Amino acid sequence: MLKVQEIRELIKLVDQSSLDEFVYEFEGSKIKMKKNVAGTEVVTRPAVQTAVVEQTPQPQVVVPAAVSQTAPVEEKQAEPVKEVNVDTSNLHKITSPMVGTFYQSPSPDSDAYVKVGSKVSKDAIVCIVEAMKLFNEIEAEVNGEIVEILVKDGQLVEYGQPLFLVKPE
Incomplete structure (x- = not known):
């Protein structure tokens, strides 16, 4: 299953693209995103496992050319949080x-x-x-x-x- 940050990046890419719908399936899990007037909708369905599955390599997500042309997302550097030892x-x-x-x-x-x-x-x-x-x-x-x-x-x-x-x- 994709990590939260990866899903967020997919949402941004789909939102910025001309795609109306994006579907990702892997090992029984499915993520489906559709654009509408109000925004982007994300639906996830967890996989139901009935047997122990051996670790497999991460799947590669194929992004359509229209999506990969978008500008890179800038990450804001957070200031370090001061730690205080207090009861x-x-x-x-x-x-x-x-x-x-x-x-x-x-x-x-x-x-x-x-x-x-x-x-x-x-x-x-x-x-x-x-x-x-x-x-x-x-x-x-x-x-x-x-x-x-x-x-x-x-x-x-x-x-x-x-x-x-x-x-x-």
Whole structure:
């Protein structure tokens, strides 16, 4: 099965191309992408295995010439996250309310909403989680000080995953 990053790259390539539909099948798994007016739809179906399968080499994905002509995707370099050794038992965890991509700032050329040591109020925006091209502002939930940032900018986060540790006031 393809990795999440590989699926993301396929989505971008299909979205930027003139293709209306893309289908990928391998060992009982199938990924089908169709373009529509609202955006790109991704459907995945996991393979059901009934026997032990020996490790096989990764399949090669054949990309139509129209897709391979697109410009390379630029990766944004994330700033290193500062680590602080702190007793976390009395700290509040700000968690992700959804699966998506974590962003520390409103745009790539803007400063981060918060940094380690920043004072926040309970309704202050601390980050954005992007899901299905919707940018959701995440609030601090408590008054306090940011002690630790647990994820990197541009990282995929899961529902309920801790994003920040806050020392409540």
